[in-house]
Amino acid sequence: MERMRELVDLLNKYAYQYYVLDEPTVSDVQYDALYNELLALEKESGTVLPDSPTKKIGGDPIKAFTPHVHINKLYSLDKCNSFEELRAWDAKLRQLKADIEYTVEYKLDGLTLCLTYEGGLLKCAATRGNGEVGEDVTAQVLTVKSIPTRIPYNGVVEVQGEGIMRLSAFNKYNETATEPLKNARNGVAGAIRNLDPKVTASRNLDVIFYNVNYLEDGYVPSQEENIKFLKDNRFKTETLFKSSDMEEVISYISKVDRQSLDFLIDGMVIKVNSVALREELGYTEKFPRWAMAYKFEAEETSTKLLDVEWNVGRTGKLTPLAILEAVELCGVTVKRATLNNYGDILRKKVKIGSNVFIRRSNDVIPEILGVAEDFEDSKQILPPTRCPSCGSELYEDGAHIFCPNEENCLPQIIGRLEHFCSKDCMDIRGISESTVTQIVNAFGVKEPTDLYKLTREQIGKLEGFKDKKTENFIASVEKSKSTSLPAFINALGIENVGKKAAKDLAERFRNIDALSVATKEELVTIDEVGDVMADCIVSYFARHKDRIEEFKSLGINPQMEEKQKSEGVFSGLKVVLTGTLSAFSRTVAAKEIEARGGEVTSSVTKLTDLVIVGEDAGSKKAKAEKLGIKTINEQEFLKLL
Numbered sequence: 001m002e003r004m005r006e007l008v009d010l011l012n013k014y015a016y017q018y019y020v021l022d023e024p025t026v027s028d029v030q031y032d033a034l035y036n037e038l039l040a041l042e043k044e045s046g047t048v049l050p051d052s053p054t055k056k057i058g059g060d061p062i063k064a065f066t067p068h069v070h071i072n073k074l075y076s077l078d079k080c081n082s083f084e085e086l087r088a089w090d091a092k093l094r095q096l097k098a099d100i101e102y103t104v105e106y107k108l109d110g111l112t113l114c115l116t117y118e119g120g121l122l123k124c125a126a127t128r129g130n131g132e133v134g135e136d137v138t139a140q141v142l143t144v145k146s147i148p149t150r151i152p153y154n155g156v157v158e159v160q161g162e163g164i165m166r167l168s169a170f171n172k173y174n175e176t177a178t179e180p181l182k183n184a185r186n187g188v189a190g191a192i193r194n195l196d197p198k199v200t201a202s203r204n205l206d207v208i209f210y211n212v213n214y215l216e217d218g219y220v221p222s223q224e225e226n227i228k229f230l231k232d233n234r235f236k237t238e239t240l241f242k243s244s245d246m247e248e249v250i251s252y253i254s255k256v257d258r259q260s261l262d263f264l265i266d267g268m269v270i271k272v273n274s275v276a277l278r279e280e281l282g283y284t285e286k287f288p289r290w291a292m293a294y295k296f297e298a299e300e301t302s303t304k305l306l307d308v309e310w311n312v313g314r315t316g317k318l319t320p321l322a323i324l325e326a327v328e329l330c331g332v333t334v335k336r337a338t339l340n341n342y343g344d345i346l347r348k349k350v351k352i353g354s355n356v357f358i359r360r361s362n363d364v365i366p367e368i369l370g371v372a373e374d375f376e377d378s379k380q381i382l383p384p385t386r387c388p389s390c391g392s393e394l395y396e397d398g399a400h401i402f403c404p405n406e407e408n409c410l411p412q413i414i415g416r417l418e419h420f421c422s423k424d425c426m427d428i429r430g431i432s433e434s435t436v437t438q439i440v441n442a443f444g445v446k447e448p449t450d451l452y453k454l455t456r457e458q459i460g461k462l463e464g465f466k467d468k469k470t471e472n473f474i475a476s477v478e479k480s481k482s483t484s485l486p487a488f489i490n491a492l493g494i495e496n497v498g499k500k501a502a503k504d505l506a507e508r509f510r511n512i513d514a515l516s517v518a519t520k521e522e523l524v525t526i527d528e529v530g531d532v533m534a535d536c537i538v539s540y541f542a543r544h545k546d547r548i549e550e551f552k553s554l555g556i557n558p559q560m561e562e563k564q565k566s567e568g569v570f571s572g573l574k575v576v577l578t579g580t581l582s583a584f585s586r587t588v589a590a591k592e593i594e595a596r597g598g599e600v601t602s603s604v605t606k607l608t609d610l611v612i613v614g615e616d617a618g619s620k621k622a623k624a625e626k627l628g629i630k631t632i633n634e635q636e637f638l639k640l641l
């Protein structure tokens with residue numbers, strides 16, 4: 001029992017550091033080990049402590065929501081849409097009180113929740129409902145990893161927050177969901193008001209708190225203190241801005257970049273900071289006089305889908321582009337939106353002629369979320385069968401459609417060259433899309449390697465290329481030969497391999513020869529490399545041996561500098577990992593070995609010094625024994641660490 005208490009406290013502390021503070025202090029492996037220990041003890045003893053983190057996986061489905069009466073009424077706020085209205089509100093308040101300090105917070109766009117704690121334990125979670133009576137959603141809210149199940153404050157307290165689905169969680173969910181969510185707001189409402197807590201858990205929700213609605217012994221004197229109380233009691237909060245000057249408040253609001261946030265906000269909330277002053281200002285019939293919600297322009301709207309255009313990218317992938325009936329969104333006229341891929345069209349069930357929801361996204365071009373309304377004459381969107389550019393027969397691979405004509409399909413050639421020359425790749429200056437097109441048309445350049453064979457005379461003949469520009473171009477091409485390995489790998493344009501993956505691959509394989517013979521099994525041991533990416537890499541090098549040789553003959557063969565060697569128990573040893581380890585993934589184990597001076601290699605040879613053998617080890621173990629190389633099991637390995 002004592003150990004259970006200890007484990008619950010420890011796990012809750014780690015969860016707080018991870019989910020609320022975003023400062024993890026233990027690894028997932030360590031957390032999981034303690035969690036499993038607790039789970040076993042709970043099973044053995046048949047008791048589960050009230051604040052046990054094992055409750056967060058979601059209990060059994062419930063039959064219906066029961067009503068919950070809030071201790072204090074939850075008010076809704078007066079709203080405005082312009083800075084003029086904010087100034088008028090400020091002027092009105094100043095007639096009553098000259099000296100006012102305001103606080104400004106995000107107006108989160110999710111589902112309002114009210115949590116009651118008693119004796120330090122979460123007692124109940126409820127929706128806002130009509131402000132006086134909400135629905136009891138305790139089982140659902142309990143699955144939110146960031147909310148505390150135990151808090152330091154011991155009296156009765158009701159705290160108010162907004163249940164949200166982070167956009168990163170929303171996107172991740174929609175990647176694999178059979179029924180994609182139309183937006184993050186629907187995502188959170190549908191998850192909390194779902195009778196099955198396991199569904200809630202699967203959405204990975206979060207709650208951000210902003211108000212202490214009731215406190216048993218006394219009251220919180222200001223909004224600032226509200227946030228401090230919440231923070232002290234381990235609740236997740238957001239930024240709070242303070243100013244006594246409405247112009248400063250307005251300037252702050254106009255600088256808020258909601259595209260940079262990982263959650264939806266639909267405005268900002270301005271409150272009078274002092275609670276004593278709030279009492280003086282009082283309430284109208286509906287709203288408090290001391291708060292105002294400033295609403296942003298909508299980021300979502302709907303319009304008619306007129307047609308779909310298919311564009312060929314540098315890897316041959318066809319991307320559908322929706323042509324829309326022009327509509328205003330955030331002050332911009334929108335005529336096009338992205339549909340990602342054919343699989344996306346099928347999942348979102350959009351048709352030509354239907355009304356669709358569109359949302360402003362981080363990219364220049366907005367995204368289609370789903371169907372708002374279908375009509376009788378709406379037409380199915382059919383996948384193209386021939387490349388719109390070169391006429392080749394297309395093929396499907398998963399959710400995507402490809403043009404196989406790598407060599408002669410113009411948008412692929414141009415896209416490949418542009419990518420190759422771009423800043424994060426070979427960084428060849430002075431090449432714009434139009435220059436690439438000029439070069440392709442004039443000299444029949446098809447592959448990046450062809451760029452290195454262009455002569456001064458040829459370049460000089462291009463329109464707009466005077467001596468200086470020609471020299472710069474030639475020099476920039478020459479200079480690119482001494483690029484770094486991560487940039488070169490990125491420049492190859494292997495499908496699904498971006499800048500970050502290129503860096504990881506470079507760090508692991510150190511040169512292009514080693515990477516080009518890497519097997520899928522070796523590749524997937526890198527954290528960021530999944531099955532799909534590994535397949536793309538292997539297939540790329542199988543198809544392009546000649547191209548790699550050609551790069552080398554042109555003098556392009558970057559290497560990673562030797563890593564600084566760490567010292568430790570594995571210093572100077574070549575170590576091979578085989579089989580499944582229970583306490584680590586192989587990547588983590590490899591890092592632990594490297595941090596102690598060892599070098600981890602993939603195959604057992606005469607040069608191998610040590611083989612660490614996990615469960616179900618196969619041929620490598622046999623080979624090590626045959627060669628007489630020392631092997632140790634996981635226990636012995638852990639001892640060495």
Ligand SMILES: [Zn+2]
Nearest residue numbers: 387390403409
């Ligand atoms: Zn084509």
